[in-house]
Amino acid sequence: MPDYFRIKFTIEGVPELSRILMMEHQKLSNFKKPLRASADLVRQDVETQFKTEGGLTGGWKPLTEGTIRGRIRAGFGAHPILQRTGKLRRSFYSLVDEKKAIISSRSPYFVYHQSRQPRKFLPRRAMLVLIDKTRQNIVEEFHKFLRFQ
DSSP, X not given: OOSEEEEEEEETTEEEEXXXXXXXXXXXXXXXXXXXXXXXXXXXXXXXXXXXXXXXXTOOOOOOHHHHHHHHHTTOOSOSTTOSSSHHHHTEEEEEOSSOEEEEXXXXXXXXXXXXXXXXXXXXXXXXXOOHHHHHHHHHHHHHHHHTO
């Protein structure tokens, strides 16, 4: 049995961070507490992305004039972006158990906005991101957890 464990974050199928934390042969099997805290940190960033229209990643591409006109005709305002009904924003959830945390969206169109695939019409407006500050805070949550075990 190795004397380490890995923290691995994956967004859009791309590993964003993999860190090995050395341990003194401790046999820990329940990481629910730091995983819950980590999931909460990421969910807070999702909320910030919606509140700031992509502020954590430099801002989302503005809506086209045609989209704005269509939203106004339908009785919605021009802003906020990706929040015409609020359904997408409310679709985010997290599942946490002893060994993993999953943060995702129940919205079928979330993947189109989040994807890094080449595009012609629909601009990328990522909601689920992992910024350096959050990454550092997650690692700190695990450090705190391990110190008290």
